[in-house]
Amino acid sequence: MEVTLTFNKGFKGRRQQxxxxxxxxxxxxxxxxxxxxxxxxxxxxxxxxxLKASVRNEQPGLIEYTAPRARHDYYAAVNHAHGGNKQAxxxxxxxxxxxxxxxxxxxxxxxxxxxxx
Numbered sequence: 001m002e003v004t005l006t007f008n009k010g011f012k013g014r015r016q017q018x019x020x021x022x023x024x025x026x027x028x029x030x031x032x033x034x035x036x037x038x039x040x041x042x043x044x045x046x047x048x049x050x051l052k053a054s055v056r057n058e059q060p061g062l063i064e065y066t067a068p069r070a071r072h073d074y075y076a077a078v079n080h081a082h083g084g085n086k087q088a089x090x091x092x093x094x095x096x097x098x099x100x101x102x103x104x105x106x107x108x109x110x111x112x113x114x115x116x117x
Contacts, residue, residue, distance in 0.1 A: 018115040022108050023060040029107060030063055030093070033100035037092035038065075039073055063093075 057063050065074070074091060089095040 014115065018111065020060070022111050025107050025111060026104055027057050027060065027063060029100070029104040030096065031057065033104070034063075034092050034096045036087050037089040037095050039088040039092075 065071075074093075077090060
């Protein structure tokens, strides 16, 4: 009995491409789904998630709000709804995860299915 094992030479590149597409989808989905919970009452958050100056995503998997006081507003227990966005929340990424993670996971699963054909 003879067994031959053959590797698919394009496997590594295809998997790397799939994971890169998945990460891009996750990052874009997070930015989009966080938008309703960002305290847009502050003028420097009005375009958060839309302009490169307000949110930075240069490294896959890392979303950084660059607006002044973004870190303070993210963690501070203050009334974010005052004078603006009534849905605004502190820790808006964590809040978004509890509401939008299934949609994002479904999109990632669709990408994986597309590559598994």
